[in-house]
Amino acid sequence: MKWTRAVHHLTELVEKCAEPPNPVFRFDVVELWAFGDLLGVPRELDVIEVAVVSDLPVDEVPWLTEPLGAEHWAHSTRVSRNPISVRWRSVHAPVWNHEIERPALVWSRAHGVVEEALVAVSDGTAELVRLPEPSPDELRKRIEDELVVSLAAMRRANQVYTDKRWSPGKLTPHADSLWHTTSGYLDLLDAAG
Template sequence: MKWTRAVHHLTELAEKCGDLPTSFFRFQVIELWVFGDLLDVPRDVDVIEVALVTDLPVDEVPWRSEPVGAEHWANSTRLSRNPFEARWRSKDAPVWNHRIERPALVWSAADGINEETLVAVSDGTGELVRIPAPSPEELRKRIEDELAVSLRALRRENQAYTDQRWNPGKLTPYSDALWRTTTGYLDLLDEVG
Protein backbone atom coordinates (compact mmCIF):
# COMPACT_ATOMS: atom_id res chain seq x y z
CA MET A 1 0.00 0.00 0.00
CA LYS A 2 1.08 3.57 -0.56
CA TRP A 3 2.77 5.40 2.31
CA THR A 4 0.07 8.09 2.50
CA ARG A 5 -2.64 5.42 2.70
CA ALA A 6 -0.82 3.66 5.53
CA VAL A 7 -0.51 6.94 7.45
CA HIS A 8 -4.22 7.56 6.84
CA HIS A 9 -5.12 4.14 8.31
CA LEU A 10 -2.89 4.76 11.33
CA THR A 11 -4.45 8.18 11.93
CA GLU A 12 -7.95 6.73 11.68
CA LEU A 13 -7.10 4.03 14.19
CA ALA A 14 -5.73 6.61 16.62
CA GLU A 15 -8.93 8.63 16.30
CA LYS A 16 -11.08 5.54 16.89
CA CYS A 17 -9.06 4.65 19.99
CA GLY A 18 -10.15 7.94 21.51
CA ASP A 19 -13.77 7.62 20.41
CA LEU A 20 -14.63 4.23 21.90
CA PRO A 21 -16.84 4.12 25.01
CA THR A 22 -14.92 2.99 28.08
CA SER A 23 -17.57 0.59 29.37
CA PHE A 24 -18.22 -1.28 26.12
CA PHE A 25 -15.33 -3.76 26.24
CA ARG A 26 -13.91 -6.19 28.79
CA PHE A 27 -10.63 -4.23 28.69
CA GLN A 28 -9.49 -0.80 27.60
CA VAL A 29 -6.80 0.04 25.09
CA ILE A 30 -4.82 2.79 26.77
CA GLU A 31 -2.01 3.29 24.26
CA LEU A 32 -1.40 2.83 20.54
CA TRP A 33 2.20 2.51 19.34
CA VAL A 34 3.57 2.14 15.83
CA PHE A 35 6.73 0.19 14.95
CA GLY A 36 8.41 -1.39 11.97
CA ASP A 37 8.50 -0.09 8.40
CA LEU A 38 6.23 2.90 9.01
CA LEU A 39 8.97 4.48 11.14
CA ASP A 40 11.41 4.35 8.24
CA VAL A 41 11.60 6.39 5.03
CA PRO A 42 8.46 6.72 2.88
CA ARG A 43 7.86 3.80 0.54
CA ASP A 44 5.14 1.27 -0.17
CA VAL A 45 4.51 -1.01 2.81
CA ASP A 46 2.74 -4.35 3.10
CA VAL A 47 1.41 -3.93 6.62
CA ILE A 48 1.13 -1.38 9.43
CA GLU A 49 2.63 -2.77 12.62
CA VAL A 50 1.05 -1.51 15.83
CA ALA A 51 1.18 -2.38 19.50
CA LEU A 52 -2.01 -1.96 21.50
CA VAL A 53 -1.44 -1.54 25.23
CA THR A 54 -4.34 -2.70 27.37
CA ASP A 55 -5.23 -2.13 31.00
CA LEU A 56 -4.99 -5.91 31.57
CA PRO A 57 -2.36 -7.59 33.74
CA VAL A 58 0.68 -9.17 32.09
CA ASP A 59 -0.56 -12.75 32.46
CA GLU A 60 -3.66 -11.94 30.39
CA VAL A 61 -1.62 -10.63 27.45
CA PRO A 62 1.23 -13.05 26.73
CA TRP A 63 3.33 -12.42 23.64
CA ARG A 64 1.47 -12.91 20.34
CA SER A 65 -1.82 -13.69 22.04
CA GLU A 66 -5.08 -11.77 21.97
CA PRO A 67 -6.99 -10.91 25.11
CA VAL A 68 -10.59 -12.03 25.40
CA GLY A 69 -12.64 -9.45 23.50
CA ALA A 70 -9.82 -8.40 21.14
CA GLU A 71 -11.74 -9.53 18.07
CA HIS A 72 -14.72 -7.40 19.07
CA TRP A 73 -12.44 -4.41 19.69
CA ALA A 74 -10.71 -4.94 16.33
CA ASN A 75 -14.05 -5.04 14.53
CA SER A 76 -15.29 -1.89 16.30
CA THR A 77 -12.22 0.10 15.27
CA ARG A 78 -11.90 -1.39 11.77
CA LEU A 79 -8.48 -2.74 12.79
CA SER A 80 -9.52 -6.14 11.44
CA ARG A 81 -10.58 -4.71 8.06
CA ASN A 82 -7.43 -2.75 7.36
CA PRO A 83 -3.82 -3.90 6.75
CA PHE A 84 -2.71 -3.91 10.39
CA GLU A 85 -0.59 -6.41 12.23
CA ALA A 86 -1.42 -5.80 15.87
CA ARG A 87 0.47 -6.97 18.91
CA TRP A 88 -1.41 -6.81 22.21
CA ARG A 89 0.52 -5.70 25.28
CA SER A 90 -0.08 -5.10 28.98
CA LYS A 91 0.26 -1.78 30.78
CA ASP A 92 2.27 -3.60 33.44
CA ALA A 93 5.26 -4.31 31.19
CA PRO A 94 7.26 -2.38 28.60
CA VAL A 95 5.66 -2.19 25.17
CA TRP A 96 8.96 -3.01 23.45
CA ASN A 97 10.63 -6.38 23.07
CA HIS A 98 12.77 -8.24 20.51
CA ARG A 99 10.19 -7.68 17.72
CA ILE A 100 8.71 -4.34 18.77
CA GLU A 101 11.89 -2.35 18.31
CA ARG A 102 11.93 1.28 19.33
CA PRO A 103 8.22 2.00 18.81
CA ALA A 104 6.69 5.48 18.75
CA LEU A 105 3.62 6.47 20.76
CA VAL A 106 0.72 7.49 18.50
CA TRP A 107 -2.13 7.79 21.00
CA SER A 108 -2.74 7.46 24.73
CA ALA A 109 -5.90 7.60 26.81
CA ALA A 110 -4.18 10.15 29.02
CA ASP A 111 -3.02 12.60 26.32
CA GLY A 112 -4.92 11.73 23.13
CA ILE A 113 -3.30 11.74 19.70
CA ASN A 114 0.41 12.48 19.56
CA GLU A 115 0.48 14.85 16.58
CA GLU A 116 4.27 14.99 16.62
CA THR A 117 4.43 11.25 15.94
CA LEU A 118 1.86 11.37 13.14
CA VAL A 119 3.68 14.27 11.45
CA ALA A 120 7.03 12.47 11.77
CA VAL A 121 5.60 9.24 10.35
CA SER A 122 3.95 11.12 7.50
CA ASP A 123 7.19 12.95 6.70
CA GLY A 124 9.33 9.82 6.94
CA THR A 125 11.21 11.11 9.98
CA GLY A 126 9.86 8.52 12.42
CA GLU A 127 13.37 8.01 13.75
CA LEU A 128 12.99 11.32 15.60
CA VAL A 129 10.04 10.13 17.73
CA ARG A 130 11.08 6.57 18.53
CA ILE A 131 11.92 5.56 22.07
CA PRO A 132 15.57 4.77 22.83
CA ALA A 133 16.82 1.23 22.28
CA PRO A 134 17.18 -0.90 25.40
CA SER A 135 20.59 -2.08 26.48
CA PRO A 136 21.46 -5.70 25.65
CA GLU A 137 20.96 -6.56 29.32
CA GLU A 138 17.53 -4.86 29.42
CA LEU A 139 16.48 -6.70 26.27
CA ARG A 140 17.68 -10.05 27.63
CA LYS A 141 15.73 -9.47 30.87
CA ARG A 142 12.64 -8.42 28.92
CA ILE A 143 12.73 -11.61 26.85
CA GLU A 144 13.22 -13.76 29.96
CA ASP A 145 10.24 -12.08 31.64
CA GLU A 146 8.07 -12.57 28.55
CA LEU A 147 9.17 -16.18 28.25
CA ALA A 148 8.03 -16.88 31.84
CA VAL A 149 4.64 -15.24 31.15
CA SER A 150 4.36 -17.20 27.90
CA LEU A 151 5.10 -20.53 29.57
CA ARG A 152 2.41 -19.93 32.20
CA ALA A 153 -0.04 -19.00 29.44
CA LEU A 154 0.91 -22.04 27.36
CA ARG A 155 0.18 -24.34 30.29
CA ARG A 156 -3.12 -22.54 30.96
CA GLU A 157 -4.26 -22.64 27.31
CA ASN A 158 -3.21 -26.27 26.95
CA GLN A 159 -5.32 -27.16 29.98
CA ALA A 160 -8.29 -25.15 28.66
CA TYR A 161 -8.04 -26.97 25.33
CA THR A 162 -7.76 -30.35 27.07
CA ASP A 163 -10.77 -29.58 29.27
CA GLN A 164 -12.88 -28.54 26.28
CA ARG A 165 -11.63 -31.19 23.83
CA TRP A 166 -14.51 -33.66 24.15
CA ASN A 167 -17.21 -31.27 25.30
CA PRO A 168 -19.97 -30.10 23.00
CA GLY A 169 -19.50 -26.75 21.30
CA LYS A 170 -16.88 -25.16 19.14
CA LEU A 171 -13.28 -26.01 19.82
CA THR A 172 -11.91 -23.26 17.57
CA PRO A 173 -11.61 -20.52 20.24
CA TYR A 174 -9.56 -22.90 22.41
CA SER A 175 -7.40 -24.20 19.58
CA ASP A 176 -6.78 -20.67 18.25
CA ALA A 177 -5.76 -19.43 21.71
CA LEU A 178 -3.45 -22.43 22.13
CA TRP A 179 -1.95 -21.85 18.66
CA ARG A 180 -1.31 -18.12 19.33
CA THR A 181 0.23 -18.80 22.73
CA THR A 182 2.41 -21.58 21.34
CA THR A 183 3.60 -19.32 18.51
CA GLY A 184 4.55 -16.60 20.99
CA TYR A 185 6.32 -19.03 23.30
CA LEU A 186 8.33 -20.58 20.47
CA ASP A 187 9.27 -17.14 19.13
CA LEU A 188 10.63 -16.15 22.55
CA LEU A 189 12.33 -19.52 23.05
CA ASP A 190 14.12 -19.12 19.70
CA GLU A 191 15.30 -15.69 20.81
CA VAL A 192 16.96 -16.97 24.00
CA GLY A 193 18.30 -20.14 22.32
Protein backbone atom coordinates in the same frame (compact mmCIF):
# COMPACT_ATOMS: atom_id res chain seq x y z
CA MET B 1 -0.02 0.13 -0.11
CA LYS B 2 1.20 3.65 -0.72
CA TRP B 3 2.85 5.53 2.14
CA THR B 4 0.10 8.15 2.29
CA ARG B 5 -2.51 5.39 2.58
CA ALA B 6 -0.56 3.73 5.39
CA VAL B 7 -0.37 7.03 7.27
CA HIS B 8 -4.09 7.53 6.65
CA HIS B 9 -4.87 4.11 8.20
CA LEU B 10 -2.70 4.91 11.23
CA THR B 11 -4.30 8.33 11.67
CA GLU B 12 -7.77 6.82 11.37
CA LEU B 13 -6.90 4.26 14.07
CA VAL B 14 -5.54 7.00 16.33
CA GLU B 15 -8.81 8.91 15.90
CA LYS B 16 -10.80 5.77 16.81
CA CYS B 17 -8.65 5.31 19.93
CA ALA B 18 -9.27 8.93 20.89
CA GLU B 19 -13.05 8.41 20.88
CA PRO B 20 -14.69 7.67 24.25
CA PRO B 21 -14.52 3.94 25.03
CA ASN B 22 -17.53 1.92 23.95
CA PRO B 23 -19.08 0.51 27.15
CA VAL B 24 -20.50 -2.43 25.21
CA PHE B 25 -17.08 -3.95 24.47
CA ARG B 26 -15.43 -3.47 27.87
CA PHE B 27 -11.95 -3.63 26.36
CA ASP B 28 -9.83 -0.86 27.74
CA VAL B 29 -7.20 0.45 25.29
CA VAL B 30 -4.84 2.95 26.92
CA GLU B 31 -2.01 3.38 24.38
CA LEU B 32 -1.28 2.92 20.69
CA TRP B 33 2.28 2.55 19.43
CA ALA B 34 3.55 2.32 15.85
CA PHE B 35 6.56 0.18 15.00
CA GLY B 36 8.23 -1.57 12.09
CA ASP B 37 8.56 -0.24 8.54
CA LEU B 38 6.09 2.59 9.13
CA LEU B 39 8.78 4.27 11.24
CA GLY B 40 11.24 4.28 8.35
CA VAL B 41 11.51 6.30 5.18
CA PRO B 42 8.40 6.72 2.99
CA ARG B 43 7.90 3.76 0.67
CA GLU B 44 5.26 1.21 -0.26
CA LEU B 45 4.24 -1.06 2.63
CA ASP B 46 2.48 -4.40 2.87
CA VAL B 47 1.18 -3.85 6.39
CA ILE B 48 1.11 -1.33 9.23
CA GLU B 49 2.40 -2.66 12.54
CA VAL B 50 0.97 -1.35 15.80
CA ALA B 51 1.08 -2.32 19.45
CA VAL B 52 -2.26 -1.88 21.18
CA VAL B 53 -1.80 -1.54 24.92
CA SER B 54 -4.63 -2.45 27.25
CA ASP B 55 -5.12 -2.09 30.98
CA LEU B 56 -5.00 -5.83 31.56
CA PRO B 57 -2.65 -7.78 33.82
CA VAL B 58 0.53 -8.95 32.10
CA ASP B 59 -0.45 -12.61 32.39
CA GLU B 60 -3.65 -11.94 30.39
CA VAL B 61 -1.68 -10.61 27.40
CA PRO B 62 1.04 -13.16 26.63
CA TRP B 63 3.08 -12.59 23.48
CA LEU B 64 1.26 -13.18 20.15
CA THR B 65 -2.11 -13.80 21.78
CA GLU B 66 -5.34 -11.86 21.56
CA PRO B 67 -6.83 -10.96 24.94
CA LEU B 68 -10.50 -11.43 25.72
CA GLY B 69 -12.51 -8.60 24.15
CA ALA B 70 -9.80 -7.59 21.69
CA GLU B 71 -11.57 -9.11 18.69
CA HIS B 72 -14.66 -6.94 19.22
CA TRP B 73 -12.45 -3.87 19.64
CA ALA B 74 -10.61 -4.71 16.40
CA HIS B 75 -13.92 -4.98 14.53
CA SER B 76 -15.30 -1.74 15.98
CA THR B 77 -12.15 0.20 15.02
CA ARG B 78 -11.88 -1.43 11.58
CA VAL B 79 -8.45 -2.83 12.44
CA SER B 80 -9.61 -6.26 11.33
CA ARG B 81 -10.58 -4.92 7.89
CA ASN B 82 -7.48 -2.86 7.19
CA PRO B 83 -3.88 -3.94 6.48
CA ILE B 84 -2.91 -3.54 10.14
CA SER B 85 -0.97 -6.11 12.13
CA VAL B 86 -1.66 -5.80 15.86
CA ARG B 87 0.49 -6.91 18.76
CA TRP B 88 -1.48 -6.82 22.00
CA ARG B 89 0.38 -5.61 25.08
CA SER B 90 -0.26 -4.88 28.75
CA VAL B 91 0.29 -1.41 30.18
CA HIS B 92 1.90 -3.11 33.19
CA ALA B 93 5.02 -4.15 31.23
CA PRO B 94 7.23 -2.47 28.61
CA VAL B 95 5.63 -2.31 25.17
CA TRP B 96 8.92 -3.10 23.39
CA ASN B 97 10.56 -6.49 22.90
CA HIS B 98 12.57 -8.33 20.24
CA GLU B 99 9.96 -7.62 17.54
CA ILE B 100 8.56 -4.29 18.70
CA GLU B 101 11.83 -2.46 18.22
CA ARG B 102 11.98 1.18 19.25
CA PRO B 103 8.25 1.91 18.84
CA ALA B 104 6.77 5.41 18.72
CA LEU B 105 3.80 6.37 20.89
CA VAL B 106 1.08 7.89 18.70
CA TRP B 107 -1.80 8.01 21.20
CA SER B 108 -2.45 7.51 24.90
CA ARG B 109 -5.51 7.97 27.03
CA ALA B 110 -3.45 10.03 29.47
CA HIS B 111 -2.08 12.51 26.89
CA GLY B 112 -4.25 12.11 23.79
CA VAL B 113 -2.97 12.19 20.22
CA VAL B 114 0.80 12.61 19.95
CA GLU B 115 0.73 15.02 17.00
CA GLU B 116 4.53 15.27 16.86
CA ALA B 117 4.76 11.51 16.33
CA LEU B 118 2.07 11.44 13.64
CA VAL B 119 3.78 14.26 11.75
CA ALA B 120 7.16 12.51 12.07
CA VAL B 121 5.70 9.22 10.76
CA SER B 122 4.06 11.04 7.85
CA ASP B 123 7.29 12.89 6.99
CA GLY B 124 9.48 9.81 7.32
CA THR B 125 11.34 11.30 10.30
CA ALA B 126 9.95 8.96 12.97
CA GLU B 127 13.50 8.28 14.13
CA LEU B 128 13.12 11.48 16.15
CA VAL B 129 10.17 10.16 18.20
CA ARG B 130 11.10 6.52 18.73
CA LEU B 131 12.05 4.98 22.05
CA PRO B 132 15.77 4.51 22.60
CA GLU B 133 17.23 1.11 21.82
CA PRO B 134 17.49 -1.14 24.89
CA SER B 135 20.85 -2.53 25.92
CA PRO B 136 21.51 -6.20 25.16
CA ASP B 137 21.01 -6.97 28.87
CA GLU B 138 17.70 -5.09 28.96
CA LEU B 139 16.48 -6.94 25.87
CA ARG B 140 17.56 -10.30 27.28
CA LYS B 141 15.73 -9.57 30.55
CA ARG B 142 12.62 -8.45 28.64
CA ILE B 143 12.55 -11.71 26.66
CA GLU B 144 13.12 -13.77 29.84
CA ASP B 145 10.21 -12.01 31.55
CA GLU B 146 7.96 -12.61 28.56
CA LEU B 147 9.00 -16.26 28.39
CA VAL B 148 7.82 -16.80 31.97
CA VAL B 149 4.43 -15.26 31.19
CA SER B 150 4.16 -17.14 27.90
CA LEU B 151 5.03 -20.53 29.40
CA ALA B 152 2.42 -20.13 32.14
CA ALA B 153 -0.16 -19.10 29.53
CA MET B 154 0.73 -22.07 27.34
CA ARG B 155 0.25 -24.44 30.26
CA ARG B 156 -3.16 -22.86 31.02
CA ALA B 157 -4.24 -23.02 27.38
CA ASN B 158 -3.09 -26.63 27.14
CA GLN B 159 -5.11 -27.55 30.24
CA VAL B 160 -8.23 -25.83 28.91
CA TYR B 161 -7.81 -27.63 25.59
CA THR B 162 -7.34 -30.96 27.39
CA ASP B 163 -10.40 -30.36 29.57
CA LYS B 164 -12.56 -29.42 26.57
CA ARG B 165 -11.16 -32.03 24.16
CA TRP B 166 -13.98 -34.54 24.55
CA SER B 167 -16.67 -32.18 25.83
CA PRO B 168 -19.65 -31.06 23.76
CA GLY B 169 -19.22 -27.81 21.88
CA LYS B 170 -16.71 -26.35 19.50
CA LEU B 171 -13.06 -27.08 20.14
CA THR B 172 -11.75 -24.53 17.60
CA PRO B 173 -11.57 -21.51 19.96
CA HIS B 174 -9.58 -23.54 22.49
CA ALA B 175 -7.32 -25.00 19.82
CA ASP B 176 -6.73 -21.54 18.33
CA SER B 177 -5.88 -20.14 21.76
CA LEU B 178 -3.39 -22.95 22.35
CA TRP B 179 -1.91 -22.40 18.89
CA HIS B 180 -1.44 -18.63 19.42
CA THR B 181 0.01 -19.12 22.88
CA THR B 182 2.39 -21.81 21.68
CA SER B 183 3.45 -19.68 18.71
CA GLY B 184 4.25 -16.81 21.08
CA TYR B 185 6.26 -19.03 23.40
CA LEU B 186 8.26 -20.55 20.53
CA ASP B 187 8.91 -17.10 19.05
CA LEU B 188 10.27 -15.90 22.38
CA LEU B 189 12.32 -19.07 22.79
CA ASP B 190 13.89 -18.46 19.37
CA ALA B 191 14.60 -14.83 20.31
CA ALA B 192 16.23 -15.92 23.56
CA GLY B 193 18.49 -18.39 21.73
